[in-house]
Amino acid sequence: MTSGLSGTAGELLFAVRGAGVRYDGVVALEGCDLEITAGERVAVIGPSGAGKSTLIALLNGMVAPTDGTVTALGCDLARAPARTARKVRRQIGTIYQHFDLVEELRVVHNVNAGRLGAWPFWRAALSLVRPSGVGEVRGALERVGIPEKLDARTSTLSGGQKQRVAVAKVLVQQPRAILADEPIASLDPRLGGEVIDLLTEISADLGTTLVTSLHDVTMALGRFERVVALRAGRIEFDRPPGAVSSGDIEDLYAAVEPAS
Amino acid sequence: MRRSLVAIALALVSVLATACGGGGGDQPRELVISAIPDQDPQKLQRLYGALSERLTRTLGIPVRYVPLTDYAASVTAYRRGDLDMVFFGGLTGVQARQQVPGSVPLAQRDVDERFRSVFVASTASGLPAVTDVAGLREVGGRTFTFGSESSTSGRLMPQYFLDQAGVGPNSFRGPSGFSGSHDATIALVTAGAYEVGALNATVWDQRLAAGTVDLTKVREIFRTPTYHDYHWLARPDIDDELGAGTTGRVRDALLGLQAGDPVDKNILDLFGAGSFIATQPANYDQVEQVARSLGLVQ
């Protein structure tokens, strides 16, 4: 069950109440309750297929709950009018496992893609010809450590560099919350550690809320202040890392009986 | 690179500006004419300058010739008033006159007064020559091709005479073909693709004279009675648009082309004519009746 266990008391950013998600009758999540407040750094763990990605997609409204409700920044994204939903989403930056960058574009455009929500169409279109706001883009790329890649074609970057571009993209977006769906699953452990460090640093520096789903339990326990564990679509536990025992983890990853 | 793009953009803007604003309302009104000949059309359609220059000189108003290939397109443009005068075939002339009532047939070629179609058959078909229209019943049950759908001599009149002999559109073996032109009809019957075909008699005679027909494979089996075919048709509003009496002057200009004059002779040759002669609406009554009975005129 949820509680205000985390240290920072603040505004309620995400509220998941009794939420379930089914795809054509197959249960991905059910009966989830979760509250996340401003400034928290939350890791979501669990075995493959537990519903981690679906939970992240519920938070940014890309998936609508089949049962229950989800509000983000006070708004029910799945039901709100498109314009309102768009405004709220501008406050939420999401990073994905596969970076989800456009390979054919130069890095500067992929970084700018983070703030397209705030630009009118003509400005976005013109920017493809002559990049606008290059100063901020360069600043963000410096922050993630690859300023020299500003003009590079994205397809020429390595995996680690691409994930840094994805982080820079969220930086220029200046969101109130950063969601990350398995951000390091495609990276080797050293690079993955660097990216997680970068995300937690940014979150700490800017006071941005961070919700990350992770395969790597050590990383989750070592670098986050709250751990939410999912198993077969249900929240198994939700506590600070200090309160998670090795038995909890063993149970969590034990073989699941095939569900319905 | 950037500079050249700017230059191109500027050029584009100026061209578009003329395209939108142009329209040219102040140009003097011209007489716009066209023709869809069906024998050696390429001659006239490529050398029409001779005709428009000659008419411009005689009439004192600019004459512009528009080369069109499509029957439907020329009738449509005529109906809209984009063409003032067109050299139509018998059928298309009737159709155009129906769509623009009051149109005046101005002139016809000397050959158009006594126009004929011929039926040709492959020798392999074993069809004998027939002596009268009734004899065409032999064509029933054979494969058959017309020329172009809108041709008077390649489609309308042959279909009419076949009808008279009791051979309806569904009496052939298989659906009839539409070869698209008189020469294609000759070639397809020569090849044996169709056993029988019908075409413009003038074209047939010319090809015989030129020796391009393989008489071991194809031969004439019937020559139809005469009918009126091609003629110049003018819109009724020419006098209003271009000045009173214009219609008469155009007619005189056409009738005045002399085979003795080298320039005129050249023009008459383009039309395959010895001269242009007067005509009148009643000349096309038969064609109109036939077209009506075959559903080609509403």
Add this chain to the structure above:
Amino acid sequence: MTETLRRQASEPVELREAASGAVPTASSRRAARLWGAALLVVVVASVVAASWTAGPLLRPEGFSLVGNFLGAALRPATDVAFLQLIASAAVTTVAYAVLGTVLSLVLGLVGGVLSSEVWWLAGRHERARRRGAAGWAMVRGVLVLPRAIHEVIWGLIFLSVLGLTPLVAVLAIGIPFGAVTAKVFAELLDETPRRAYTAALASGTPRLTALLYTLMPAAWSDLLSYGFYRFECAIRSAAILGLIGAGGLGFQLALSLQTLNYPEVWTALYALILLSAATDLWSSAVRRRRASGAGASDRVIGGSLVAGAVLVVGALWWVQLDLAVLVAGDTWQLVLQILEDAWPPGLGGATVLGLLQAALITVAMSVLAIVIAFAGASALAFPGAAGTALSPGRWLVVLVTRGFLIVLRALPPPVWALLFLFVMAPGVLPGAMALGVYTLGVLGRLMTESVENLDRRPQEAMRAHGVPRPTVFCYAVVPAAAPRFVAFGLYRWEVTIRETVVVGVVGAGGLGLVLNQQLAAFDYSAAVTTLGVIVLLTAMVDATSAGVRRSLR
């Protein structure tokens, strides 16, 4: 079951994406088998329908006439006056093709976005999603109309509204081609990986901006190569120019063909072949540069941009495009008049049974044509594709194959129909052969390019493991190429339905013949009915093609 698979089984397309390339499900395999069986039945039925002929199937004695035509290829008309005529006709043809292509690309871009699934459905839920589905179905339906109607018919319609003005030809090329481009572009967008797009939506980006940044860049190369293809089609279809008296190669070719002046026909054909080959070369040069990651600063690509812009300006100047006719006083009145003439739809001399029979003949002819084209093009696509590091012998094969395909598509279907009729009995078969051989040339080009665009890594990986070449071909090349081949085949099938309108010479009957008769009689209300049947057939082919493609995905 893994999370990705569970997602793939079901709804949000954006999540299905996560599993792209996953194992096909049992239900999609079953659907593919069903579609396969249905198509087989249609093909067999068409063969049976075509097997009726008037007289013996082949007439060897007709070969001498074909020989006359082919022989003339060696002695084309070369007198100066005629060459000048052809040169100026070629310029006119290119000018109209450029403008028609520009219009069709603009329409295709807009229509493509508006008829794509991703635009209407991705990232939407519940009510908005249902509304989106309705909007999508509506746009798809509306776009069938311009596609189903042959450009010559469009030309006649615009002619009666706008009169003898260059704009008629530009619209008649641009509008049907634009609708086809829209369809192809929508499919490109829908098949482009969607993750970046949904990620952009997730951060509150408006749809149009998200599309511009995430789907366009990925689809751009394909759109570019499609644009070149469209341009080549426009060059060939410029026969419409004869409708407005603008001249052009198609017009000169048709004139010379009327009197069977083969040397002149060949001169015009050589001009068409040259233009097609030039477009082909230009297109592959640009594609090769883009594939190697070059941008606008590259000499070839930058030069092409400038050349394209110069062509557009030059074309506008050459044809003297007058846009003012669009707003002329009587334009709308004329539109109303046409509608009045055409409404209510009637039957004219035709009967419902007759129309049905004609529709069946048209379908049979188009099916046979596409089977011939598909078989031939699939066989020639591989020898025709230029890979990396070619030996001189391989280059020769590529050039000969490409040249052969260009010649096949340079000869317009009516010319092919005449040639086949010289040696075959009239009926569905020579019509299907004519359309099939022509379509083979077109499909061959599309398939060759798609083979060239294949991802080479799987083949190289197999070869690195010492797998013999033929095995690599069967296991890596064919499976990768097959879905695109099928997609192109289905797309051209639809075009073939429309093209049956132009091979009336074969004496097979069919909707094209009925339509030509009705137009010759100016019976617009009957023509509307026939066009309606053609539109219906096109919609059916469209639905079939969508079903087949979905089952293959």
